[in-house]
Amino acid sequence: DLAPGDQLVQLLNHLQENQAKSDARSALQLRDTLTAEEFFQKVDNLQDYYNEVTWLLQKTQLDNNLYVWIFSLESLVKHLIKYKVFYDRQLINNFQYDINGNSIVEAAGTKLGKLCGDLGEFTHTFCSSNMSFAKIFEIGKASNFVFNKFASVVVKSLEVLIIDKSEDAQYIDNGSFTIGCLSNLIYKLYDYIYDTDSTKRNKLLYKAFPILTELVKVSYIAGEVQLIEKFLDDETYNPPVIDYRFPFEVIKNSTVDLSTLIDFYKFTAFNLVTLSLQGPVIKKTQLDRAKFYFKILFSFPNLKTSLYRQSEVTNKLEVESQLEEDRLISLNERQEISLMYILFYLLNLENLNDLTNPDTHFNNQVQFLIVSLSSSISWDLDNSASHSGSHSSSLASLHQPLSTKPQVPSRRKQYNRIKFKSLSSIIVYGSYKENLTLVVNFLKHFKPNRLDVPVIVSNHALRPEDGANENEFQHSISNIDPQRYPGKIFYVETIDKIVQILKVLTVKHLVDTGGFNYIHKNTLDQIFTCK
Structure with missing residues (x-):
């Protein structure tokens, strides 16, 4: 590494030229028409x-050759993302391509998984080094160029971890560790930024915003929400690094993609709801924070449920195509927002009046999710039957993940298992039966004028009473593999917490409005078991 000046600029130009030449190698280029054998090569x-x-x-010692490491890691992770995306879309999840028993496709996937793991080791070294941020931010006119490269390394190193591809358990463990290493590096970056003068600090905070947003996103998707707790701490920095007001300053003083803004509010809200459930007691402070993020999230016109209700028609493919430009997120992702808000609202309940006279957002999200998710389930089942020409395959598809886009359902879509830990993963990766039984049927109890707490309690207990048979809800839970799908178990445990809240609020309501100061246990048992 060189001191700021012409020599440093020459070095950076040389590194950029070398990277461009490497990236342009014909041996590394991909085209859509590659066969499995050609892709393996x-x-x-x-x-x-x-x-x-x-x-x-x-x-090359990292401390003295930071720029070489930054350029090299960026090149490697860019190629790896490109290859993983190709493998996901063109081979594994291209429903026109037969991979059953195809050892070449499997071998290519194994090699990509190993490359991810190996690259993770260099990412760990990069993150744990005594990196001098002065070599990024205090090098004159080259600072902006070098920071963009650094940001690309961090963002893409997070992004590559959540690209859809079937991975083994070792990769998932390595991926979680890598996210932790990257979160520590990002926190060190913010330590450096907050130590600068106010004018420089604000400029650097604006530039670092996309990095922070990617961390918030990946931490939630990968079920590593604890990693952002230190960014929410308002004792170290006040306001904290993650603050719902900060993007307002970014918009006023910089440029930022609308999709980045939506991701920031969406995934911070999701993280906060999840954090509120960590431990035996629901953490109200985290829910109070989440309220601001949801409020701003619903103010984005691109997320209005009316845009997504238009897809509940017969010719779904045509309508989805027409609405593509109006949306920044898919129907499936919009359903995920609705589910998380509904859970947030129910966890926040303080009295039954909040359900008999709920806010408009709650009613809107419940109605939208019931109709849109039911429509998605029906459409996909009909599509499955029309392709197979048999009723039996339609029943078999009950165990396939829910898809919101037309595909030939010849086999299960392969997903990255690192994504199966999040609270809302049931919406994205649940089977048709799970989405119907565990989500839609539960939400129907909260339609206007439908509230019946004893029925909710009776129908949604985690386990049957002694000697009783499983109901449909309990049967669906018993079929979930907790090792493979911890997020689904987390979801039903959250439903159980909501059921317990409803029980307590019912007793509170009886005391407050009925004049009771004592209620016999047998009476409560009769109420809550619908006897």
Whole structure:
């Protein structure tokens, strides 16, 4: 590394030219028409390139060669993302492509998984080093260029971890560890930023906002919500690093994509709801914070439920295409927002009047999610039957993940298992039966003028009473593999917490409005078991 000046600029230009040449190698380029055999050869070429670059990094001390590491890691992670996306879309999840028993496709996936794990080790080294941020921010006119490269490394290193692809347990563990390492690096970045003078600090905070947003997003999706707690701490920095008001300043003083803003509010709200459920007691302070993020999230015109209700028609493919430009997120993602808000609202209940006279957002989200999710389930089942020509395959598809886009359902879509830990994963990765039984049927109790707490309690107990048979809700729970789908178990445990809240509020209501100061246990048992 060189001091700021012409020599440093020459070094950076040289690194950029070398990276451009490497990225343009024909041996690394992909095209949509590649066969599985040709793609496997491309993965071999990527492995060769990886070996070449990492051989250099192993011989290059990071503290004295920060720029070489930044450029090298960015090149590697960009290629890995490109290859994983191709593998996901063109091979594994291209429903026109037969992969059953295709050892070449499986071998290519194994190699990509190993490359991800190996690259993670260099990412860990990069994150745990005594990195001098002065070499990024205090190098004159080259600062902006170098920071953009650094930001690209961090954002893409997070992004690559959640691309859909079936992974083994070791990769999931490594992925979780990598997210933790990157969160520590990002926190060190903010430590540096907050130590600068106010004028420089604000400029750097604006530039770092997309990095923070990606961390918030990936932490939730991968079920690592505890990693953002230190960014919410208002004792170290006040206001805290993650603050619902900060994007207002970003908008006024910088440029930011609307999708980044939506992700920030959406995933911060999701993280806060999840954090409120960590432990035996619901943490009201986290729910109070989440309220501001949901309020701002619902103010985005692109997220109005009316835009998504238009897709509840027969010709779904045509309508989805027409609405593509009006939306920033898919129907499935919009359903996820509704579910998380509904859970947030129910966890926040303080009296039954909040359900008999709920706010308009709650009513709107309940109605939308019931109708849209039911429509998605029906459409996908009909589509499945029309392709198979048999009733039996339609029943079999009850165990396939819910899809909101037309596909040939010849096999299960392969997902990245690191995503199965989040609270709302049941919406995105649940089977048709799970979405109907555990989500839609539960929400129907909260339609206007439908509230019946004893029925809710009776129908949604986690386990049957002694000697009783499982009801449909309990049967669906018993079929969930808790090791593979911890997020689904987390969801039903949250439903159980809501049921307990409803029990307490019912007793409170009887005391407050009925003049009771004593209620016999047998009376409560009779009420809550619908006897």
